[in-house]
Amino acid sequence: MSEKEFLTKAYAQKLDSEDELKQYRNEFYLQTGTIYFDGNSLGLLSRRAEQALHNVLESWKTYGIDGWLKGENPWFYLPEKLGEMTAPLIGAKPEEVIVTGSTTINLHQILSTFYQPEEKKTKILADELNFPTDIYALKSQLNIRGLNPDEHLVQVKSRDGLTIREEDIIEAMTDEVALIVLAGVLYRSGQILDMKRITEEAHKRGIIVAFDLCHSIGSIPHSLSEWGVDFAFWCSYKHLNGGPGAVAGIYVNETHFGANPGLAGWFSSDKDKQFDMEHDLTPAPTAGAMQMGTPNLLSAAPLLGSLSMFADAGIEKIRTKSLKLTDYMLDLINIELSCFGFKIGNPLDAVRRGGHVFLEHEEAARICKALKDNGVIPDFRTPNGIRLAPVALYNTFEEVREVVQILKKIMEEEQYKKFENKRDVVA
Numbered sequence: 001m002s003e004k005e006f007l008t009k010a011y012a013q014k015l016d017s018e019d020e021l022k023q024y025r026n027e028f029y030l031q032t033g034t035i036y037f038d039g040n041s042l043g044l045l046s047r048r049a050e051q052a053l054h055n056v057l058e059s060w061k062t063y064g065i066d067g068w069l070k071g072e073n074p075w076f077y078l079p080e081k082l083g084e085m086t087a088p089l090i091g092a093k094p095e096e097v098i099v100t101g102s103t104t105i106n107l108h109q110i111l112s113t114f115y116q117p118e119e120k121k122t123k124i125l126a127d128e129l130n131f132p133t134d135i136y137a138l139k140s141q142l143n144i145r146g147l148n149p150d151e152h153l154v155q156v157k158s159r160d161g162l163t164i165r166e167e168d169i170i171e172a173m174t175d176e177v178a179l180i181v182l183a184g185v186l187y188r189s190g191q192i193l194d195m196k197r198i199t200e201e202a203h204k205r206g207i208i209v210a211f212d213l214c215h216s217i218g219s220i221p222h223s224l225s226e227w228g229v230d231f232a233f234w235c236s237y238k239h240l241n242g243g244p245g246a247v248a249g250i251y252v253n254e255t256h257f258g259a260n261p262g263l264a265g266w267f268s269s270d271k272d273k274q275f276d277m278e279h280d281l282t283p284a285p286t287a288g289a290m291q292m293g294t295p296n297l298l299s300a301a302p303l304l305g306s307l308s309m310f311a312d313a314g315i316e317k318i319r320t321k322s323l324k325l326t327d328y329m330l331d332l333i334n335i336e337l338s339c340f341g342f343k344i345g346n347p348l349d350a351v352r353r354g355g356h357v358f359l360e361h362e363e364a365a366r367i368c369k370a371l372k373d374n375g376v377i378p379d380f381r382t383p384n385g386i387r388l389a390p391v392a393l394y395n396t397f398e399e400v401r402e403v404v405q406i407l408k409k410i411m412e413e414e415q416y417k418k419f420e421n422k423r424d425v426v427a
């Protein structure tokens with residue numbers, strides 16, 4: 001195939017016609033005239049998710065309080081059921097996963113329960129590129145225990161401002177480290193960390209490991225049980241399409257079952273004992289012990305629908321398409337945008353590349369505004385990053401091509417100069 005042919009709309013359409021997952025696009029609410037490339041910040045609403053929410057409202061309407069045990073999805077068991085539905089996405093056993101809380105709360109719960117500083121082993125190892133909320137949680141947990149974060153939080157440095165080298169993480173695993181918290185996929189560059197290797201090396205040194213899967217769940221496959229990962233946590237509103245503020249998730253490796261939750265509540269209980277109303281907690285013998293109070297059922301319900309799509313499509317196929325989309329996009333960027341000062345900030349190697357493309361440009365903030373003005377929804381990450389996420393379940397190759405064409409036009413016509421080079425409140 002010639003380069004000329006590669007650049008044509010016909011070629012993009014051919015890729016779309018060969019796409020095994022193409023029928024899922026029809027299940028989503030897409031805005032006409034808009035190309036949505038922000039599914040890694042907030043995934044779109046599907047008809048299945050909408051229906052699932054309606055079903056839970058319907059059971060409230062029909063059963064009142066009895067909805068806890070009646071209907072198609074009794075509320076009392078919904079967090080466990082959703083955990084079971086999530087398990088294949090992360091390679092976990094059903095009882096190792098519970099849908100509860102939020103990313104930040106779940107990290108607090110993991111730390112409260114499993115971070116046990118002892119003698120010399122007191123430090124928490126993270127990295128300097130992680131999302132702020134994770135770092136705030138780590139520092140506050142240290143403060144609560146009277147440990148100074150300046151001394152007890154170690155953040156592995158990035159050599160290039162975009163990625164973290166596993167060698168550097170391993171080198172920082174000293175005998176003073178008790179616990180490691182890292183992202184599975186970095187939120188800016190989209191780098192995939194080698195979770196298997198990090199876990200193996202940590203375990204050799206008696207260190208436990210937790211991964212933040214916010215940008216990896218629903219986007220890449222994981223084998224957490226096989227890799228022996230101790231804990232993981234994630235949100236459900238990005239690639240999982242659970243809706244704004246959707247209930248998040250926790251994975252606890254079964255070797256850690258039976259621990260008393262650091263932040264306990266009656267929903268941490270063994271389900272058969274919960275309504276005995278005793279004042280001594282009997283924690284659930286599963287990841288369910290990480291729950292606290294009454295689940296936010298209306299924010300969990302859409303996941304019933306959206307996770308069923310993942311079950312049907314299969315995470316392997318989703319990953320295959322996602323890589324094709326980003327490969328195609330990167331090739332087009334290299335050909336069409338080479339003279340406009342963009343730098344590709346995501347890893348190129350498929351083993352290290354997550355679900356989005358990360359472009360750096362000094363005018364990034366206002367290029368994003370110009371993209372929105374042209375009907376493309378990207379997101380801006382300070383100071384100079386443009387994230388573009390073609391999502392396997394609902395984006396197309398034709399859209400990828402269109403976005404690159406629009407970017408080219410914006411640069412050629414210097415359309416971005418109409419806007420201020422500043423981020424909005426929510427970028």
Ligand SMILES: *Cc1c(COP(=O)(O)O)cnc(C)c1O
Binds near residue numbers: 103
């Ligand atoms: C999106 C994201 C969060 C968000 O935390 P919430 O508690 O859901 O607001 C946390 N960590 C990472 C790495 C994220 O990408």
